[in-house]
Amino acid sequence: MDHSPTPRTPAAPPAGRYSRTDDRAADRKLRIAAVVCGVLFLGLIAWLGGSYLLRETKLNGTVPTFQAVSDTELQLQLSVRKSDGTAGVCTVRSQGADGAVVGQSDFQVPAAGSSYVEVVTLRTTARGTTAELLGCTPGKK
Incomplete structure (x- = not known):
């Protein structure tokens, strides 16, 4: 009988328990998209406010x-x-x-x-x- 240790492969974590790297990348893309949309929204508000003030100045x-x-x-x-x-x-x-x-x-x-x-x-x-x-x-x- 051969009593040499057999190599074991590490057990995979249970499915759904830990965030996958794909989820992290998707979250990062969503954050970037949200920041870009926020900046564009603030720019639009500033432009509309400025044009309103200039129009109202007689x-x-x-x-x-x-x-x-x-x-x-x-x-x-x-x-x-x-x-x-x-x-x-x-x-x-x-x-x-x-x-x-x-x-x-x-x-x-x-x-x-x-x-x-x-x-x-x-x-x-x-x-x-x-x-x-x-x-x-x-x-x-």
Whole structure:
């Protein structure tokens, strides 16, 4: 009789007891798909919100150029895109070299036309080094 040990193969785990690697891969793919869908959903919400806000803003203004003509005056170009028939007010300020506000004023935007471009003069208490549009608000109807 031969008493040599016979090689045994390890017993397989019971079926369904442990997660298979295929299940892990499927779970990972589902997580990635969920993250991608979440990011796309947030992007859609941001885009819709931004387009709503831009559509609702009746006056969109900029100050493309400005020039300090003296220590007490700043000339600037005020450019406003707007809905035809919408009047309003745009507020512009200037700061000095030290960052202090040296001038601030409201400029009326007439209702006629869909755009308004005008060179306006801002009075300052010292030489202005900036011209900043703080915002435009539609007039009350």
